[in-house]
Every structure is written in C-alpha cells, then in structure tokens.
Amino acid sequence: MKKIYFLLVFVFILGFVGNPKASGQCEVCQQPNLCYVLTFDLPDCPGIQAVICYTCAVTHLQAYFQIYLRNVCLGMEDEAYNYARNWVLNNYAMLCGSTPCEVENARLTFTRPICGRVEYINGRINIYKGNWDCYKQCIEEWEWCWCNCVPGQCWDDKCPNPHVHWTPVSFTIEGNGNCDDKTYPPSQNCTLIKWRECGHEK
16 A cells, blocks of 8 residues: 555656646646646747657657747747757756666657647747648657766767767658648748758758
C-alpha cells in the first residue's frame, strides 16, 4: 500500500512539474501530452510565449514536441520558433531525461505547421496548427545526447563542461492541407505561415 501511495505522489509531482501552467495557456495541449510554457524576449520583441506540448518515451530515447507560439511580433516567426526549439534541445534532460552520448542517441521529433491558423491581436500574432483541410506540417527529426566530458567516453572541443549534442536528421512534410498565402493581419483561419520552408535551416 505504501508503494501505491508513493507512486501516486510521484505521478502527481511529475505532472505538476511538466505542466506548470495548465490552466489557460496549456489548453491547446491534449492528453496525454505534457505542457511547458516558456516566456522569452527577442530584440525589440519582448514577452513571447511558446506553449510546448510534448510526450516522452519511458526510456528517454524518443520524444515528440508541438510548439505553439503566442504574442510574436510580425516578421519574427522564424526567430521565435528557433528560440523555442533550441530551448527544448538545450533542456531536454529536464523535460524527459538524459541519454549519455557514449550509450545511445535520443530521437526528438518536432512538428511545425506549414498551414495554420493565425490570430492577430494588438499588433502581435498567435500561431496554431491547421486541422482537416488545413492540416500540413513540417516534421523535424533530431538526434540528441548528453556529453559527460569523461575521457574515453565522451570528449570534444567544448569540454570539460558537460553539455548536449544535437543534430538534424530529416525533414518531411505531413498532411495534404491546402492553404493560400493570405496576408496577416487580419486574423486568418487557414494561411501559409510566413517562415522558412520545411528543411531550410537558418
């Protein structure tokens, strides 16, 4: 019985840590996804929010991420997405657990909408994935591992400080959604999101 109580408490704590702002911001993350809300600033564009919906495999070797951006300045879609995705890559161990480079690489999947819904509010935009006839996404696959900087196990020019390694593996398009390049503002229910093409990293 004590083991059952301990497990319930552990699950409750894990859910609280992985879902710190479930009321309000995290309503876009459907179960069984966890949710993390990241607030950050870019030059001349403070207060951007990234709602990160994610699922971690039990072994820490696989995870799936969908990032929703809110309060983004016009023309800064790419910069905001890059910041949020790179934050996940830097903090994957906190979100899902660590995988040492000398053992195995984890596979991280990110989905980024090509067609989507854009809300325009007070000069800023919120970006959401499209559904049904508007569903078309870029699927990014990344390999990730944690370098312990121990000679004979993992060592490179960034050592002696422990750090993480990541590298893109593949970029594919999922979905047959059809969206025109509609101007925003105003808000659009289905439009081509104005950021780089799938597979074009910068």
